[in-house]
Amino acid sequence: MQNSALSNINVSSTPGHFSIVLRVYNQDIDAGRMVYVGNYMNFMERARTEWFHHLGLNQRFVERHYRAFFVARDLHLDCFSPAYLDDVLKVSIRVKSLGRTKMVWAHTIERDGILASADLTAVWVDLKSLKPVAMPPEVREKFQAEFERRVLPEAALQATV
Structure with missing residues (x-):
């Protein structure tokens, strides 16, 4: 299910938490020279796509094989501070909740602290009917494995003591 081509994207993964590092380009900023708010969603999409590949889920293969895919149902985005041209951002994702047909992914975008955070509810839908x-x-x-591994490092240490 994975593409064997090498990726030039800097990724990191810790139990239950996945991140990519990306740079802000001219195409990402608005007339105020800050990242346009809609582009935060693009950054999160890039992190999700890389995370899926990291998990062995090539989205095109999944869609064709299962005749189903994830659809965004709800997004709650909080912006705390702007990002600017040439900033290097860390975009992270983790499973916040998991159900039979839907899950909530928690995202953060950081540069010297959290610039934005978002919860995205995604629903697994049939390709033909678009029903969950x-x-x-x-x-x-x-x-499920990612959801169960999202234990905080200090809690994991306490469990081994």
């Missing part, structure tokens, strides 16, 4: 259906077990298991 249960995620296939092999797809859900990958997210």
Whole structure:
């Protein structure tokens, strides 16, 4: 399911948490020379796509094989501080909640602290009817593993003591 081509995207993964690093380009900023708010969603999409590949879920293959895919249902975005041209941003994602047909992904965008955070609710839908259906077990298991591994490092240390 994974593309074997090398990626030039800087990624990092810790239990239950995935991040990419990207730079702000001219195309990302508005007339005020700040990142246009809509582009924060583009940055989060890039992180999700890389995370899916990291999990072994090539989105095109998944859509064709299962005849279903994720659709964004709800987005709550909080912007705290602007990003600017040439900034290097860390965009992170983790599973916040997981159900049979939907999940909530928590995103953060950072540069010397959190610039923006968002919760995105995604629903697994049938390709033809566009109605919610249960995620296939092999797809859900990958997210379930991430959801279960989102333990804070200090809690994990306490569990081993």
